[in-house]
Amino acid sequence: MDKNTIIIGGGIGGLxxxxxxxSKGYHVTLLEKNKQIGGKINILKDNNFKFDLTASIIMTPKIYTDIFKDVGKNYEDYFKIHKLxxxxxxxxxxxxxxxxYSDTNKMINELENLQKGLSTNFFNFLSKSYEKYFISKDKILNQPMINLKEIINFSFIKSMGKINPLSSTNNYLNKLICNEKLKNYLIFTSMFIGVNPYTNSNIYTLIPTISHLYGLWYIEGGLYEYIKALEKLxxxxxxxxxxxxxxxxxxIENNQVKGVKTKYKVLSGDLIICxxxxxxxxxxxxxxxSLDNKYGKNNLKNIDYSCSVFILYLGLDKIYHNLNVHNIYISKDFKNSIEGPFRGYIPSDPSLYIYYPSAIDKSFKVNNHSSMNIMxxxxxxxxxxxxxxxxxxxxLKKYIFNTLKNINGLESIESHVIYENYLTPLDLRDKYNLYYGNAFGISHKISQSAYFRPHLKSKKVKGLYFIGSSTHPGNGASVVIDGSKVLCDIIENNKK
Structure with a gap:
């Protein structure tokens, strides 16, 4: 079998x-429509300022380093990573x-300062949700999910019974966490997958769980340095x-891929990874x-899609020492601020994620200036x-600045802005080809997950494969990196 492979798109999944x-001997050509590779994991630069375009949170660092190890390389030759x-x-x-904190003793102290006995609640939550993570990883995330038999069997059904995925995140946390502040923090971080935590599966509480157990990590120079490391590799x-x-x-001819057509020429390929x-x-x-029925052209409008994001990039003439790299603001009307994006309105009192790499990274604080993303x-x-x-x-900017002024130390932030830019759903649609400008792929509701999510392998077309936020195993840089391993195992198994 010829191993000439064309990859369409230079996002983290394609790379x-x-x-x-x-590493297995294939000849691979990657085609990227934009000037820079990386997809939506990208970088914005202007004079003294730079900004990670979207993604900024690194969980499960082993996934980021293992791909180098898997192909016989030392990741330390390509990038530097450390724990936050x-x-x-x-x-x-x-x-x-x-x-x-991810540090157990420090987290216990902070929780006990918040409410006596709260640490017992929290670590009970971690224990239960960590089990969900292991089962999900073993039975869903690391599996091909291209055959119905993968989910219609006693072992799978028994495992799903253990994790009870049908209860919503909110209902699940109500039974485990007695403190509203802690619960809202866990709800906020559970929605990093882009679904409504008040109506969707509690399975996504594995996000704050693994954040606390494995920690959050930071790559020197920002997350785009990881894309540059993959490009070099x-x-x-x-x-x-x-x-x-x-x-x-x-x-495609006779249900077999033949190549791709670009604006200027045709390129032949025996395998196409989209x-x-x-x-x-x-x-x-x-x-x-050549399309599968469930996700055909006529059904695109019937699919549920994730919410989108608005990101404000601020270049500031000072450094804020009261911020960490990752910061969250929980608004007074928290539930409304979370549900609004899924119901078609923008809350005037938003909850915020504030990314401030200038807290630790010299490359983001040139000449005593600093860079801040507010999402x-x-x-x-x-x-x-x-x-x-x-x-x-x-x-949107008014809502954000009014909210930022409620944080001690940021009351006068608007007067320190010397550079400003933003990203909207229109940018995600027009530059990065995201349907409806959604930020997290098609929705991760249960009926669009695992086997029921778009497959990594085309059912009808030989040699056609997919990888990305909208396919199995789902959204998130680490999930897509792991998904690339599942995909390549499928490709190799198809040769046998």
Whole structure:
């Protein structure tokens, strides 16, 4: 079998899949439509300021380093990573704040300061949710999920009974956590997958669980340094990367891939791995007769999609010593601030995620200036009552600055802004091909997860594969990196 492989899209899934195949002797060419690879894990630069474009949180560091080990390389030759603790500084509307740690003793002390006996609640939660993580990883995340038999068997059904995924995050936490501040923090971090924690599965409480048990980590220079490390590894192993090269069609004959058509030429390939967002690929790159029924062109509007984000990038003329790298603000009307994006409106009192790498990284604080990202969840573009025009941007900025001023030490932040930029759902749709400008792929509700999520392998077309936020195993950099390993195992097994 010829091993000529074309990867469409230079996101983290495309890079990692290519690296794994290169290590097995495949010839791999990666095509990226933008000037820079990385997809939405990218970087924004302007004069003295730089910003990680979207992703910034690193959990399960072993996943980030294992891909180098798997192909016989030392990750330390490519990037530097170290642990953060506290993992979050959490501010509340009543002007209080708490540092939450992965260090057990420090976390116990902080929780007992918040409420006597609360640490017992918390560690009971960790124990229960850690079991969910192990079962999910073993039975779902690390499995191909391309055959119905993978979920219709006694072992799988028994495991799902143990983790009880049908209860919502909110209901699950209500039974385990007696303190509202701690519960809201756990709800906020559970929604990093882009689903409504008041209506969707409690399985995503594994996100704060592994954050506390494994810690959060930081790559020197920001997360885009990891993309640059993967790019270097890809090239070191003999891969070819072509940027500014947009694929217009995947060429298929007799249910077998033949290559791709770009604006200027046709490239032949025996394997095609599509790392563009799955709904975009279905709508724009593949002919109707080659599509699977559930996620065909006619059904795209019937799929549930994750929410989107608005990110405000601030270049500041000072350094804020009261912030950590990862900060959260929990608003007074917390439930409304969380549910708004899923119901089609933007709350005026938003809860915020504040990313401030300048707290520890010299490359983000040049000439005593600093860089700050403020992210809020917003409705995706399926809600046509919101136009992300200049007037809407002004309203969003007003909400954000009014909220920031409620944090001790940030009361005058607006007067220290010397550079400003932003990212909206329109940017996610137009530059990164994300359907409805969603930020986390198709929704991770139960009926769109595991076997019921778009598959890594096409059912109809031989040699066509997919990887990314909208396919199994799901969204999140570490999840997609692990997914690339599952994908390459499927490709190798198909040769047998």
């Amino acid at each position: 990692c899949s290519g690296i794994r195949l290169l 603790d506290p993992i979050y500084k959490v501010f509340y509307d009543d002007k209080t704040f708490y540092n939450f 890809f090239i070191d192993m003999g891969g070819k990367i072509i940027t500014n090269c947009e694929v217009k069609n995947i060429l 790392n563009v967002d799955y709904p975009f690929a279905i709508k724009n790159l593949i002919n109707d007769e 809020i969840r917003v409705p995706n573009l399926s809600f046509n009552n919101i136009n992300y025009n200049n007037n809407q941007i002004k309203v």
